[in-house]
Amino acid sequence: MFEPYCIICKSKISFGKIVCENCLKKTYAPSLTEGDFKVYHYGKYEEPLSQLITEFKYNSHPKIGKIFGEKLASLFLKLNFPALNYYVSYVPSNYISKFEKGFVPAKLIAIYFSSILGFPLIDLFISKALKKQAQLSYKQRSKNVHNKIRLIQSPPENIIVVDDVYTTGSTMNEIANLLENKCEVIIGLTMAKTIHNHSL
Ligand SMILES: [Zn+2]
Numbered sequence: 001m002f003e004p005y006c007i008i009c010k011s012k013i014s015f016g017k018i019v020c021e022n023c024l025k026k027t028y029a030p031s032l033t034e035g036d037f038k039v040y041h042y043g044k045y046e047e048p049l050s051q052l053i054t055e056f057k058y059n060s061h062p063k064i065g066k067i068f069g070e071k072l073a074s075l076f077l078k079l080n081f082p083a084l085n086y087y088v089s090y091v092p093s094n095y096i097s098k099f100e101k102g103f104v105p106a107k108l109i110a111i112y113f114s115s116i117l118g119f120p121l122i123d124l125f126i127s128k129a130l131k132k133q134a135q136l137s138y139k140q141r142s143k144n145v146h147n148k149i150r151l152i153q154s155p156p157e158n159i160i161v162v163d164d165v166y167t168t169g170s171t172m173n174e175i176a177n178l179l180e181n182k183c184e185v186i187i188g189l190t191m192a193k194t195i196h197n198h199s200l
Contacts, residue, residue, distance in 0.1 A: 007055060008048040018063045023048045030075060031193055035169055036176030039188030042068075042075050045165055049192050053164060057105050065105070068191050069112020072162065076117065076189065084185060087156040088114035089124035091163040091171055092149060109191065110162040119160065125149045125175065151178045158185040166190040 006013050006020035013020045027049040033039045043049045056064035090106035114121040128148050149171070161175055172188050179186055 008051055018061070019048075019052065019067065024067070024071075027052065027071070033166065033169065033172075033188075033193065036173060036180075037186040037188060039166060039169070039172055039190060040075060040079060041166055041193035042071050042189075042191050043193075045192040045194040053192060057164065060103055062103075062108060065108035066112050068109045068164070070116060072109065072113045072189050072191065073116040076113075076160070081187065084158045085156075086117075086119045086158045086160050086185075086187075088117075088119045088121045088160045088162060091161065091175070092125045092127040106163045109164060113160075113162055113189075122153070122156070124151065124153060124155055124159070124161075125178070126152050149174050149178065155179055155182050157183060159183050160187045160189060163188070163190045165192050165194060167194045 004012055004015070006018075006023055008019055008023040011020050011022070027043045029043045031041045031044070033041065045053070052064055052067075055061050056068070088110050090104070090110035093104045093106070110121055126149070128150050155178075159179065161172070163171070166172065166188075175188075176186065
């Protein structure tokens with residue numbers, strides 16, 4: 001496909017590119033969330049990164065998945081983690097969204113991330129949620145969110161869990177519960193973290 005313009009700022013870019021270097025630079029704003037394990041975020045869920053994520057998730061743009069994998073790999077290298085035998089996995093999408101989109105966004109990022117760093121990629125989690133949140137009542141909704149991820153094999157000693165967006169942390173908490181006492185090192189990596197605005 002011929003894509004001569006940056007999808008964010010519309011400036012001219014070279015063949016095969018989808019977003020310009022200037023816009024990409026603006027996506028980098030790393031942060032750390034310390035919960036049951038540490039989750040590192042490449043940027044904030046605000047423009048232009050939020051636009052790229054929307055384009056990636058809802059228009060299934062695989063080139064953006066490659067860019068995100070590269071960016072997370074560069075973040076991982078910058079953070080100077082001890083050299084261990086890491087495995088890479090990802091936060092699963094629920095069945096319906098997987099069926100509708102035809103791909104699992106976090107998995108695509110994890111595929112590029114793991115291949116750049118030479119870490120094996122494993123399918124560790126599966127989503128149990130079969131119903132779309134919007135179709136459920138409030139009561140059903142909280143039930144749907146609770147325990148929606150299941151472990152499908154015994155986890156490795158050192159695991160990196162990749163996701164696209166970190167919102168409330170409930171998913172990473174669930175993953176922490178599933179991996180509790182089973183792993184030595186758990187590292188979370190997401191492309192973006194949602195910023196909570198408490199303005200009145
Ligand atoms: Zn641009």
